[in-house]
Amino acid sequence: MKISADPVRDYLAAVEREASVLPADRRQELLADLAEHIEVARAERPDVAVGDVLMELGDPRTIAQTALAESGGGAAAWGAAGEPARRGKVHPLVPLLMITLSLPVAVLFSDAPAFQLLAFLLRVTGAVLLCTSVHWTAVRKTTGVLLAAVLPSAAIVTWNLSAGAGVGDAPAVLPNLVAFALMAGTSVWLWRARRV
Amino acid sequence: MEPGDSTKQARAAAQLRKGVLEYCVLALMRDRPRYGVELLQALEDSGALATSQGTVYPLLSRLRRDDLVTTTWQESTSGPPRRYYALTESGRAALEEFTRVWPGFRDAVDTFLTTPHPAHPSTGDPA
Numbered sequence: 001m002k003i004s005a006d007p008v009r010d011y012l013a014a015v016e017r018e019a020s021v022l023p024a025d026r027r028q029e030l031l032a033d034l035a036e037h038i039e040v041a042r043a044e045r046p047d048v049a050v051g052d053v054l055m056e057l058g059d060p061r062t063i064a065q066t067a068l069a070e071s072g073g074g075a076a077a078w079g080a081a082g083e084p085a086r087r088g089k090v091h092p093l094v095p096l097l098m099i100t101l102s103l104p105v106a107v108l109f110s111d112a113p114a115f116q117l118l119a120f121l122l123r124v125t126g127a128v129l130l131c132t133s134v135h136w137t138a139v140r141k142t143t144g145v146l147l148a149a150v151l152p153s154a155a156i157v158t159w160n161l162s163a164g165a166g167v168g169d170a171p172a173v174l175p176n177l178v179a180f181a182l183m184a185g186t187s188v189w190l191w192r193a194r195r196v
Numbered sequence: 197m198e199p200g201d202s203t204k205q206a207r208a209a210a211q212l213r214k215g216v217l218e219y220c221v222l223a224l225m226r227d228r229p230r231y232g233v234e235l236l237q238a239l240e241d242s243g244a245l246a247t248s249q250g251t252v253y254p255l256l257s258r259l260r261r262d263d264l265v266t267t268t269w270q271e272s273t274s275g276p277p278r279r280y281y282a283l284t285e286s287g288r289a290a291l292e293e294f295t296r297v298w299p300g301f302r303d304a305v306d307t308f309l310t311t312p313h314p315a316h317p318s319t320g321d322p323a
Contacts, residue, residue: 015250026257033232033253036279040233043275058248067254 008038011054018064026071030063092135092194096187098126099148103180123149135194148186152179213247218255219294220245222264222287229268231278232256256281264290 012031019027034057041053057063102122109115127149131141159175217239224230224238235256236249259265264287269277283291 029257030253033257034250036276037232037236037249037253039276040231040278043272044233057250060250062248063250063254066251067257070254070258 007050007054008035011038011057011060014060015063018061019067022064022067022071026067030067034063090129090133092133092191095126095129095133096148096190098122098129100180100183100187102126103152103176103183107176123153130190136190137195140190140193144186144190148183148190152182155179209244213245217245217247217252218259219291219298221252221255221259222283222291222294225265225281225283225287226291229280229282231270231280233278235281259287263287 012035015034016027016031019030022030037057038050038053041048041056042050045053099122102119105115105122106119127145130136130144130148133141136144155175156179159172220239220242221235224235230238232253236252239245239247239252240249256265259281260267263284265281266284267279267281270280271277
């Protein structure tokens with residue numbers, strides 16, 4: 001580490017670094033305010049060490065974070081400020097289509113294990129994407145996953161294990177249609193209830 | 197792991213401060229314009245409202261942008277010129293509004309904190 005000859009410049013540089021996400025004019029204003037403060041404080045209290053003045057000003061990161069919050073009207077404005085969210089940015093149609101289409105995939109290719117696996121993966125991935133999405137409230141996500149994925153899956157498994165097993169394809173049409181209607185209906189409801 | 201008691205207290209104080217700090221800053225300018233170091237000194241002296249000084253400047257910047265305060269430069273007999281912050285019409289109105297709602301707010305909180313709350317009335321003892 002280089003020993004600094006100018007702690008004030010180092011301090012302001014640290015604030016500038018931490019405030020790099022601020023718009024340039026806000027950042028310059030903040031730096032000017034702080035520089036002014038340091039100058040006035042030192043003139044008024046010449047016996048106080050400059051290090052103490054800087055310490056009273058506080059941690060550059062905390063100041064930068066406060067400036068960020070104030071510049072957008074609080075943490076809620078993070079999204080509006082153009083900061084990309086790290087997750088849940090998938091289009092709301094994606095999980096809904098994955099869940100709904102998993103059933104026709106499973107039914108139409110019921111003889112092919114690869115497609116059964118694909119259908120299973122579609123449904124699970126769809127449910128995970130639905131749960132991590134920013135487009136619905138937690139209650140709606142839970143309801144959606146229960147109605148569109150868990151309930152139909154449980155019904156189909158139950159059907160396969162009991163009545164439907166060994167009877168042939170024809171009787172399975174009705175429960176499959178019911179399950180599909182449930183998934184599609186829930187998806188339509190979720191689509192309409194999404195947050196834009 | 198649970199944070200220590202002092203951390204919890206600090207967090208509660210910080211949450212409270214966040215809500216009221218700007219009105220206290222406006223109140224400091226009610227009778228006369230003040231410059232930055234002076235405002236910070238007053239907050240510091242108050243004890244409970246003392247905060248990392250640098251975080252007040254972003255707040256002052258917002259008050260200026262929202263047209264609640266204006267600033268003017270004034271020469272000083274000692275050292276550099278000072279930037280004085282003064283209330284605007286809307287700043288004064290915001291302060292008056294806060295002054296009006298604060299006692300009710302404070303009393304309501306006090307009531308919750310001090311009044312014993314009995315169990316649900318229907319489960320009380322028959323007289």
